[in-house]
Amino acid sequence: MRRGSIWAPTLLLLLAYLVLHGASNVFYFESRAVVQSIGPAARHLKSSESLIALPVSESRPLRIFMYDLPSKFTYGVVERYLRSRGIARNDKRLRYPGTQHSAEWWLFYDLEQGEDRRLSDASVRVMNPQEADVFYVPFFSSLSLVVGNGKSEDDEDPYSDEDIQEELMAWLEEQESWKKNKGRDHVVICQDPNALKRLRDRLKNTVLLLSDFERFKPDQASLVKDVVLPYTHRIDSYFNENVTLDRDTLLFFMGNRYRKEGGKIRDQLFQVLDVEPDMVMKHGTQSREGRRLAKVGMQTSKFCLHPAGDTPSACRLFDAIVSVCVPVIVSDDIELPFEDELDYSEFAIFVPSINALEPGYLGSYLRSISPDLLKQKQQRLREVRKYFEYEEKGGAVEMIWLEVKKKLPFIRTMINRDKRLVERSSGNCSCICS
Structure with missing residues (x-):
């Protein structure tokens, strides 16, 4: 991973800090959760139970205060998107x-x-900011980014994503909750890799x-303080439980062949794999017909190729997961959602780029995978699929808030450090700060 050498010592420092300074609020780290335990109760643990905690879902939910932003930052963005593309609004409620x-x-x-209709039991919305663990800023930043690309030249009131970002920041900086802890307990979404580009230094x-x-x-985002999200899959989930090993195609890919930056590997993969038997490599773009063809291809293939796009990740990985098509990930710098909870090696295959580009390598490797191992990976895909479904209770929404909850010890650490640190003459920051 591109940042691996930095974050290992960072996490060790954070753990040491919490252990040494947590006399009254002891935090136990476990592979599935970080849960707060009151000090005296911890002393009653048996020695074999030390450093073991109840799962997050069995502790109290994350308390979220969601800002009631002016509508121009939420539904107003949807309305401008529809207007910019000439899409008629034919119902009372705007649809994203x-x-x-x-x-x-x-x-x-x-x-x-x-609360009785929520998709997540891991969090509750509180209306009193004094009760909140975190403050959620629900600006539709990814949609706002693309609104301007579709505006007509004769629009009397042109939309500017940069201007609305500045307006959002001005609004936030007036909020007492923001001022109190310098925004450290705030949660901001920017799923598109170019979203909120103007504000990143002010939201770090x-x-x-x-x-x-x-x-x-590196000082704007990191695995230490931030949460990696899954993209929303664009094709329908495959619910047929009778996935057979005789799916017709060995490896399937359909997507834009020509990408920028790290995505240039796609064209090279086309050149290497297009001549392989029982592999399907199709150049295509996102459209209704394109999604239909991708759905058929993924749901009739054993393996689905996931090369890097313009950035290391793309929605195609999650299309493959919900299609019960074992992902073959050729993206050396990719970061994956919920990786503290999920072992992707159980249901995906990772191939270094240098190997994937060697003629004959990928086909030979995939054909060597035994039917039993393939069946195991397909079964695991069925089991993990729900965690990538945004519309499903206990799915992606719940997983995201669980991941945010695990950031609370770090948030508290940084808030408390801010209270005692003096102004430094240099711009350097200690490693746990980034």
Whole structure:
């Protein structure tokens, strides 16, 4: 991973800090959760139970205060998107367009519901900011990014994503909750890799919900403080339980062949794999017909190729997961959502780029995978599929809030450090700060 050498010592320092300074509030780290335990109770643990905690779902839910932003930052963005593309608004409630960056809609929509209709039991919305663990800023930043690309030249009131970002920041900086802790307990979503580009230096204290670190500076985003999101899959989920090993195609890929930056590997893979038997490599773009063809291809293939796009991640990985098509990931710098909970090697295959580009290598490797191992990976895909479904209770929305909850020890650490640190003459920051 591109940042691996930095974050290992960072996490060790954070753990040491919490252990040494947690006399009254002891935090136990376990592979599935970080849960707060009151000090005296911890002393009653048996020695064999030390450093073991109840799962997050069995502790109290994350308390979220969602800002009631002016509508121009939420539904107003949807309305401008529809106007810019000449799409008629034919119902009373504006509908968020289906895009791969729809997480911002589902988190907002979920928190708008009554508690009995929520998609997540891992969090509760509180109306009193004094009760909040975190403050959620529900700006539709990814949709706002693309609104301007579709505006007509004769629009009397042209839309500017940069201007609305500045307006959002001005609004936030007036809020007492923001001022209190310099935004450290705030959660901001920017799933598109170019979203909120103008504000990144001013939002670097916050917990960012994003899909990729590729276009962020190291002091703006990191695995330590931020949460990696899954893209919204664009094709329908495969619910047939009778997945057979005689799916016709060995490896399937359909997508844009020509991409920028790290995505240039796609064209090279086309050249190498297009001549392989029982492999399907199709150049295609996102459209209704394209999604239909991709659905058929993925649901009739054993393996689905996931090369890097313009950035290391793309929605195609999640299309493959919900299609029960074992992902073959050729993206050396990819970061994956919920990786503290999920072992992707159980249901995906990772191939270094240098090997994938060797003629004959990938086909030979995939054909060597035994039917039993393939069946195991397909079964595991069925089991993990729900965690990538935004519309499903206990799915992606719940997983995201669980991941945010695990950031609370770090948030508290940084807030407390801010209270005692003096102004430093240099711009350098200690490693746990980034």
